[in-house]
Amino acid sequence: MxxxxxxxxxxxxxxxxxxxxxxxxxxxxxxxxxxxxxxxxxxxxxxxxxxxxxxxxxxxxxxxxxxxxxxxxxxxxxxxxxxxxxxxxxxxxxxxxxxxxxxxxxxxxxxxxxxxxxxxxxxxxxxxxxxxxxxxxxxxxxxxxxxxxxxxxxxxxxxxxxxxVSSTLIRRTLQEGSVAKLKEYFGRLYTVEGRVIPGDQRGRTIGFPTANLDTGSYTLPGVGVYAVLAEYEGKKYSAMANIGFKPTFQKTAEKPNLEVHLFDFSKSIYGETLKIHWIQRIRSEVKFASVQELVRQLEEDKERASAIINQLQ
Ligand SMILES: Cc1cc2nc3c(=O)[nH]c(=O)nc-3n(C[C@H](O)[C@H](O)[C@H](O)COP(=O)(O)O)c2cc1C
Ligand SMILES: Nc1ncnc2c1ncn2[C@@H]1O[C@H](COP(=O)(O)OP(=O)(O)O)[C@@H](O)[C@H]1O
Missing domain, CATH: 3.40.50.620 (HUPs)
Structure with a gap:
């Protein structure tokens, strides 16, 4: 073209x-x-x-x-x-x-x-x-x-x-986090692409490294936790994403941050491109009283996300 x-x-x-x-x-x-x-x-x-x-x-x-x-x-x-x-x-x-x-x-x-x-x-x-x-x-x-x-x-x-079906309806649906609904409107999963940028380097210390993404001018779903597929070098990995402010750790951030933990993956991919295919919202972002509680929740999220993704395939 x-x-x-x-x-x-x-x-x-x-x-x-x-x-x-x-x-x-x-x-x-x-x-x-x-x-x-x-x-x-x-x-x-x-x-x-x-x-x-x-x-x-x-x-x-x-x-x-x-x-x-x-x-x-x-x-x-x-x-x-x-x-x-x-x-x-x-x-x-x-x-x-x-x-x-x-x-x-x-x-x-x-x-x-x-x-x-x-x-x-x-x-x-x-x-x-x-x-x-x-x-x-x-x-x-x-x-x-x-x-x-x-x-x-x-x-x-x-x-x-x-x-x-309109772009306005889709923007509203995205903001509500109802990404599962979007497949009906697009005939495909909603997908965004971004570059992996450094975060606070904390994820690896709690057993859940997360690729922080700069997604440029893409419209992101509303704040929350999602089951997603993360595509890296043409291969799709089951994954879970958080769009939010990490309230457990930080007090103020201007805009929500997108970060993705890929399952069965351990490469350093800073500066590289990931495509995120949005499958289903899992829960709201929460301020936890301790890191241990956050980690316990992340383990549960992982099980839930895996089950949702396995059901698709
Ligand atoms: C699936 C998922 C769910 C998350 N949920 C929360 C949450 O509910 N509350 C919160 O404060 N942080 C949440 N986080 C963010 C973690 O706090 C964050 O990944 C961790 O602090 C590492 O940050 P870093 O990548 O900047 O090092 C979540 C992250 C992921 C991947
Ligand atoms: N399973 C994984 N999911 C996401 N990123 C991973 C994974 N394994 C290794 N990485 C790498 O580790 C980085 C995330 O580690 P983390 O400690 O959360 O650092 P940062 O805060 O800089 O994102 C990612 O940017 C990526 O390069």
């Missing part, structure tokens, strides 16, 4: 670009609703014998437009989004830098400059997609403008338990 970064105003001309079927959307998470849009674009492209493309934006519009609810973190940070789009068989990724100039484009100008000029012969999008200044363009205006210029497929609402 080729990624083409566009900044407003771009100077691509339709004649220079191959015709494509274009999936339009922000697509944070690439959940099952997004997947339906993207795979429909791919199928339509195959039927028409043209290239399949996705257009998305970065950073999240809320960051630039200063909405109340700014998304500094992502379900699929850019590199992860590219990987998933590639797996879905998309040929080309048009990535538009989302800035004030782009955000203030009237809807018709967005269509003229970013859909028609990029040689889209067919557009696929979700029923609630909006575009152009103040999000004034929607699927009705898209339908009206498409008539003569490009075909259009609008994908209807994808629901689970009568609720629309």
């Amino acid at each position: 080729e990624t083409i970064i566009l900044s407003h105003p771009h100077d691509f001309k339709k004649e220079q670009l191959p015709p494509c079927v274009l999936a339009l959307g922000y697509f944070d998470g690439i959940h099952i609703g997004h997947q339906k849009v993207i795979t429909t674009a791919k199928q339509t492209a195959d039927e028409l014998g043209v290239m399949s493309a996705v257009m998305s934006f970065h950073p999240h519009p809320s960051v630039v437009l200063g909405k109340n609810n700014v998304h500094w973190t992502y379900l699929t940070p850019l590199e992860e989004k590219k990987k998933v789009l590639k797996q879905l068989g998309i040929d080309r990724f048009y990535l538009v830098t989302f800035d004030h100039a782009f955000a203030s484009l009237p809807p018709q100008d967005f269509l003229d400059q970013y859909v028609k000029e990029l040689h889209a012969v067919h557009v696929v999008t979700g029923f609630d997609f909006t575009y152009g200044k103040l999000g004034a363009g929607n699927t009705d205006t898209l339908q009206f403008s498409s008539d003569s210029c490009f075909g259009l497929t609008v994908i209807g609402k994808v629901e689970r338990d009568g609720i629309k």
Whole structure:
């Protein structure tokens, strides 16, 4: 998959670009609703014998437009989004830098400059997609403008338990720690990637070394203890993770820390990458009266996490 970064105003001309079927959307998470849009674009492209493309934006519009609810973190940070789009068989990724100039484009100008000029012969999008200044363009205006210029497929609402699957629903579910529920929304386990960084070097002294992870701009589940799979060099290890403040030891920390204890593993992996696949929440984080009590609890957590993971396999 080729990624083409566009900044407003771009100077691509339709004649220079191959015709494509274009999936339009922000697509944070690439959940099952997004997947339906993207795979429909791919199928339509195959039927028409043209290239399949996705257009998305970065950073999240809320960051630039200063909405109340700014998304500094992502379900699929850019590199992860590219990987998933590639797996879905998309040929080309048009990535538009989302800035004030782009955000203030009237809807018709967005269509003229970013859909028609990029040689889209067919557009696929979700029923609630909006575009152009103040999000004034929607699927009705898209339908009206498409008539003569490009075909259009609008994908209807994808629901689970009568609720629309959305990035907002997923963020809320993550915050609640209900990671087991996420498989229904993603069609895969929710996964984050991070680099192993030094911690307080205490884990090894209590028999539970923990890899502390810097996960960059990934959105993490809420504070708590979880059964997870930790993937290192392509191999998945049963493991347990804590997202929290280690209240037994420290008084103040600005933000929760993610640390993972891998079962049947004893390598030093500082500076290396781990992928964490979230399986199930086990319990809340607790302030223990002694290290012995913490260790007793960790032994219990290990049994519980092992049982949960064994049940999966
Ligand atoms: C599965 C798991 C559960 C944990 N639960 C708690 C907890 O409930 N309370 C707490 O204070 N610390 C908890 N911890 C954090 C430990 O205190 C921490 O791993 C230990 O202090 C080592 O820290 P270090 O990696 O910075 O050396 C947990 C860690 C793991 C891996
Ligand atoms: N089973 C294991 N799970 C996690 N990390 C392990 C394990 N065995 C060895 N390690 C290594 O030990 C480090 C964790 O030891 P710990 O004493 O908790 O130090 P730190 O506080 O720096 O994380 C990890 O970063 C990793 O390099």
